[in-house]
Amino acid sequence: MTILITGVAGFVGSQVARALLARGERVVGIDNFSPYYDPVLKFARVKPLRDNKAFTFHELDIAEREPLLALADQHRDIDRIVHLAAQPGVRQSITDPYAYIQANVMGQLIVLELARRLPDLKHFVYASSSSVYGANAELPYRTTDRVDHPVSVYAATKRSGELLTDTYVHLYKLKATGLRYFTVYGPWGRPDMSPFIFAKAILEGRPIKLFHLGFAKRDFSYIDDIVAGTVAVLDKPAETPSHRLYNLGAADSEEIIHIIELFEKALGKKAVTELKPGEPGDMLETAADIAETTRDFGWKPKVKVEEGIPKFVEWFKAYNGL
Template sequence: MKYLVTGTAGFIGFHVALYLLNRGESVVGVDNINDYYDVNLKYQRLAECGIDRGNVSDNKKAVSSKYPEYSFYKMDLADKAVLMDIFEKEKIDVVINLAAQAGVRYSLTNPDAYITANIQSFLNILEACRAYPVKHLVYASSSSVYGANTKMPFSTSDNIDHPVSLYAATKKSNELMAHTYSHLFNIPTTGLRFFTVYGPWGRPDMALFLFIQAIEKGQPIQVFNHGKMKRDFTYIDDIVEGIIRVADRPAKPNPEWTGQDPDPGSSYAPFKVYNIGNSQPVELMDYIGALEKAMGKEAIKNMLPLQPGDVPSTYADVTDLKRDTGYQPQTSVEDGVAKFVAWYKKSYGK
């Protein structure tokens, strides 16, 4: 099997590529290595997979020195011609699309980036899967699609018509676009609504990274909604396990689906959407407490109101993911945060 993993220099994409390679699969990675955050971290992730920075150039193939079955292209998914060329050359079996412009708050100030990266680029992925048929397209959605919903836990059978950020709106758009292509061209597509992923090699713009850096410097951390946030924090290893389990099971039509009472999370077409989370919401103050314990140092806390685009709570109903794939998250917040701190200290010499 040959997998195309997009966003492979990113946090989740890197871990997914590494998992597949260690399982003995063939992987083609693509990433535009943009400067949304430190590109050095992205190149360090690639180096872990045997891709030397000096061998990386725009739209050219670089081959891993560690994994003969891993090749990497630095390219922008918005460039449809280059993407089509890769599909034609590489004969892809399964696509795991994890490339996106991330970040809720960033979407308030840089909306154009989300249309290019999350809408146009995803359309190009769909068109490539149409032109060069694949066994399965798995793509990243987000818990942010639940927007103004307050019924907990969030279920894929819930209506999601009230996003509260453009980022969330683009992720819902991806699900709608995928369904259209599943319906029109019989492409099996599965969307995964990720719930607050954290762990080693994580993004520097995410809370855990920002918190540990501030605590080390003796600077205050920003605690939004006066600490009354709840998040379904999910450790990266559990997320990757879920992604692979889903990728191995192409979406199928739901024989019980009816237009009289349409289930938003499935279809008469080969289309499915899953939540992928820990299904155990944790209060932000407890998350911070786990970090303080792992670091042996207390944080100075700057309590702030809820930020525009944020939601106070997330909680994933993963019943169908467990039923269909055997998914079972294993990592507690205490263990996951401790593993992140150990990686951070090793990587940043602290």
């Protein structure tokens, strides 16, 4: 049987694919190499996967209905889906909202249409986001909290994806699990996210903008923990058709100032910082309650930022030939 991974050239998708191939699974991966950030990094992530005979790649856009639904005939043996393809990025979603609806709402709908056509589908796992908690003031965030106030278009599209999935579970009796990821970082990470931006700015001696006047806090989650959590969830579908939601985060909200200090130490260079107010769409703090994820899957994050940031910096320097 075969696992379909959408967004397989992405940060999380490529490493989930690597982990599943390493334990002998067959994987069909799709990605459209979206130009949101440098596709060269995406090609580099996919290249080693393509050396594995158990891996098949299709360059496809999940928002293009016909070619995507054709996968149901081409790969009838797909029995699990890990749907990670998305248009990410909170800030850009405010200036270019259309791309987000296209990839994250239309795309989610079409992947769900594909899911319901697969005769042997056992589990549909997909990425949601901590951003759905939006304007919620009570921390840590729990999956039982109401999430009716997303503060960016990106967050609204991720919440829409959850709602559409709920409807498809109801209509077509799927077993679906949504994962609300919290700020994932680590080797092969995304150039639009803070760890990449911090490392680059420090090395180039450019100022780092500290939003919320430096008081922002984030639940930084190391990629290996997120991959282990995603695979653990994939391996344990619910017993009956249902839609479950889980937080996957480090459960250890860190002050951005502390993160900058760890970068300074790992890079051996001081950061120049500039205090800025919060920007529209930005959350002041994120923190995951992972009690249910631990209870149901035995999953607990292992890598603290003190260990993860030096590992990221090591990769960042090697990747950039520094």
